[in-house]
Amino acid sequence: NAGVTQTPKFQVLKTGQSMTLQCAQDMNHNSMYWYRQDPGMGLRLIYYSASEGTTDKGEVPNGYNVSRLNKREFSLRLESAAPSQTSVYFCASRSGVETGNTIYFGEGSWLTVV
Amino acid sequence: DQQVKQNSPSLSVQEGRISILNCDYTNSMFDYFLWYKKYPAEGPTFLISISSIKDKNEDGRFTVFLNKSAKHLSLHIVPSQPGDSAVYFCAARDGYNFNKFYFGSGTKLNVKP
Numbered sequence: 249n250a251g252v253t254q255t256p257k258f259q260v261l262k263t264g265q266s267m268t269l270q271c272a273q274d275m276n277h278n279s280m281y282w283y284r285q286d287p288g289m290g291l292r293l294i295y296y297s298a299s300e301g302t303t304d305k306g307e308v309p310n311g312y313n314v315s316r317l318n319k320r321e322f323s324l325r326l327e328s329a330a331p332s333q334t335s336v337y338f339c340a341s342r343s344g345v346e347t348g349n350t351i352y353f354g355e356g357s358w359l360t361v362v
Numbered sequence: 363d364q365q366v367k368q369n370s371p372s373l374s375v376q377e378g379r380i381s382i383l384n385c386d387y388t389n390s391m392f393d394y395f396l397w398y399k400k401y402p403a404e405g406p407t408f409l410i411s412i413s414s415i416k417d418k419n420e421d422g423r424f425t426v427f428l429n430k431s432a433k434h435l436s437l438h439i440v441p442s443q444p445g446d447s448a449v450y451f452c453a454a455r456d457g458y459n460f461n462k463f464y465f466g467s468g469t470k471l472n473v474k475p
Contacts, residue, residue: 252405279461288371290364290451291406291465298461306462338405342461349394351453351463353405 250274254339254354261329261361269324269357271339279342280322281306281351282314284335291338297322329361365389366454368466375473381439383469385452388433392464393457397426397437400449400468409450410437414457442473 254271261267273280278299283291283306293306297316311333313325326333339354366387375381383397393414398406412419412426412435419426425438439446449468456462 281461283465288467290366290368290467291453293462293464296461304461340405349455349460350396350408350411352408353398355405356403 252339252341252352252354254337254357256357257355258358259360261326261359263330263361265329266325266327267329267359268326269337269339269359270321271323271354272321273339273341273352274320275341275343275352276319277341277343277352278319280316281340281342282312282322282324283338283340283353284308285338285356286335294324294337326359329359331361333359334361335359364464364467365392366452366464366466368450368452368469370469371467372470372472375442375471377444377473377475378441381437381442381446381471381473383437383439383450383452383471385435385437385466386433387435387454387464389454389456389464390433391457392454394455395426395428395435396453396455396463397424398451398453398465399446400451406451439471442471444473444475447471447473 281296282294295314300319337357396411397409400406452466
């Protein structure tokens with residue numbers, strides 16, 4: 249049972265570098281999400297995709313782009329990394345109403361921007 | 363401003379006793395609430411949920427209570443076990459947009475043997 253898998257688990261970037269966080273789910277969920285977790289802030293929604301082919305901004309979208317490549321995959325891109333983007337990033341997907349309407353998270357990606 | 367708040371960053375409880383974790387929210391349009399548990403270096407895992415049309419939901423040792431008039435929910439763990447030691451997040455869903463979930467900042471529970 250893979251659930252939600254995201255890569256890489258750890259990454260150190262220099263300011264101005266770009267990178268893409270990859271995420272895939274095998275639960276056939278329509279909705280997928282990217283959250284960031286910062287100390288004392290909880291989880292904040294960056295972007296979400298309600299279905300294949302659609303993406304929408306969350307609470308903190310600035311500095312990020314996303315791509316919903318297909319139903320399984322949802323990637324997050326940092327075009328020009330900044331120290332303020334140092335955080336733990338979680339990808340997630342959501343089951344439908346008929347199966348409990350629950351969000352399932354990946355294990356997280358620790359990103360440090362120096 | 364955070365719409366979901368967990369005002370206690372940490373809680374310490376003796377094994378076998380009750381753990382009560384609290385959560386407050388400000389948006390009256392939240393219609394569904396969830397609790398997640400998180401161990402270090404892992405993603406949050408779903409624990410229990412409650413719809414806004416209910417005031418209580420039980421699942422084994424875990425019970426969630428919802429007080430809509432006070433915009434307050436709580437998670438009760440009885441009896442607490444050392445394996446329950448983790449960070450607990452509450453979350454609330456926007457009733458206008460089922461894809462928007464707002465999370466609290468978490469409460470770190472330590473259950474002492």
